[in-house]
Amino acid sequence: MKEDQDKVVKGLTKRGIAKPESLIQEVLDLDQKRRTTQVKLDDTLSQSNNLARQIGQLMREGKKEEADRVKTQTSELKQLGKSLQENLSTFEEELKQLLYNIPNVPHESVPEGNSDQDNEVIYEHGKIPSLHDTAKPHWELIKEYDIIDFDLGNKVTGAGFPFYKGKGARLQRALINFFLDEALAAGYYEVQPPIVINEASGIGTGQLPDKEGQMYHATKDNVYLIPTAEVPITNMYRDSIIKSENLPIKNVGYTPCFRREAGSWGADVRGLNRLHQFDKVEIIQIQKPEKSYEAFDEMCKHVQGLLEKLNLPYRVLRLCGGDIGYTAALTFDMEVYSAAQKRWLEVSSVSNVETYQSNRLKLRYKDESKKTKLLHTLNGSALALPRIVAAILENNQTENGIVIPEVLRKYTGFDKI
Structure with missing residues (x-):
């Protein structure tokens, strides 16, 4: 004790x-x-x-x-x-x-630190591209090629809710389908969950109480717009005792995601860098405790494989204690390099939550001795679209247009914007 x-x-x-x-x-x-x-x-x-x-x-x-x-x-x-x-x-x-109001206890491998400046870079992959002299950031490219419209989104809804148009919309759909197909090939089972949750679901996965006010709340019906598909998918198994032979559970789902991003400002949030509504494909695993860190490694490799197929330079960070998410025991972030912005952009977080969520969810299984135990839950972005799109547009720009990654062309139906 x-x-x-x-x-x-x-x-x-x-x-x-x-x-x-x-x-x-x-x-x-x-x-x-x-x-x-x-x-x-x-x-x-x-x-x-x-x-x-x-x-x-x-x-x-x-x-x-x-x-x-x-x-x-x-x-x-x-x-x-x-x-x-x-x-x-x-x-x-x-x-x-x-x-x-007590966050998860970090894994022993989590480094000490106060902010993202203290995160550990543990792996880098790919060559940072050299762009031509007139290269532009994505917020200029989308206007030039008329593929994403922030002004129209601001008119219809407000800031942070863009319209995707023409080849921009088709690129979005291509990425979603590519990510889903890759997850299915890796053994994940696809679900399309609701994008609105009740209070019990928010509490079950640790989004509620919402201390930072980042969730959109429909107060009349007391429901919330989801910040990630992790929430409804993991809550599928709330109040469940999973049969041992049905483990592990591997789910994938595509949803739009909604975050108020209260307090966000400055150059780092320009264009697609930070939105109130964005698309994301999420992978979820529910595992026996002794298998969860093996599953964590597998999920990280899956995300890295997607970035390599898109030919995007990336790095992997182990988040420090001061930057790790509220519910996570261990988190690795994947960041891609934006050549026009000359900075790294986070595109995925993979987390092992251990028993933090399953304890709230009463999500259990019976081991070989028929003793009831809590399961471990894991989640990861595979992937979040906005910054992936930003990096593709910026890194693949030429003086004659934007080249579409080869792996996406069967989904887009075109090879250049």
Whole structure:
């Protein structure tokens, strides 16, 4: 127990959580109150039931006065039981809300650090292209070739909701189909989930409570637009005990995704670099704990394979404690190089969430000894489209147009814009 507590404190310290010892002690103290109250409640209910059985016997024996005294005791115990049940419910709710606001404990391999500047580059692949002298960033190219229209999107909806037109729309569709086909070939099972979720689903995968206000919330119906297909797909298995022979579960799904991106500003969010609505193909795995890091490596290799087939230079980063997502135990980001912007753009995050989501979801399996255990959940972008499109447009531009990656041409029906 002490060893587990030290591990949690060390992990939360990596995330930059202030005074994690106090936070964990608060959890333990509240849990002890819950346990003590539960024991008292069980004992009170047991006493009440035993006395209730005595009343009938005493009445049959003609001992009415004694029976009345027992009735009074039973009534007092029932009142105490009601009070204890209310206290128990309060402690359980307080503990649940406290735990909801504690992020996942990072894997031991996660480096310390405060921001994305402290992430570790662990692999680089591909040659950064040299562009011609008049090369342009993608936000100029899309206007020149009239393939993505931000002004029209702003008119119809608002900033961050572009229209894709003509060959721009066909390039989007080509990428989606390519990513889905590659996932199917890798053994993933395709689902097309809803793009709106209820509150229980947001809580189940850790998006709620939404501390940063990044989710779009339809308050009248209390539903949320999804930030990623991970949420509805993983929630397919909420409150489930999966048969061991059905593991691993491998799902892939395409959805539009919605993020408010509150507080985003500056040159880094120009054009396709950051949107409120964007398309993404997501891969999900549900695994036995002993297999989950093998699955994590497999998912990372799958994403890297997509980038190599698109002939995009990329690098892999291991995220530090200060930059890793709230629910993740370990995350690798894949970034492609944008030659016109002369910067790296994140296009995928692959995460092992371990039991953080399955604990909330009550997602379990029975091992060989028939003991019920929590499963591990994993998710990854394979891939998010906007920055992939930006990199394709910028890196493949020539003085005579934009060359489409060869692997996409059977999907686009054209080889140049």
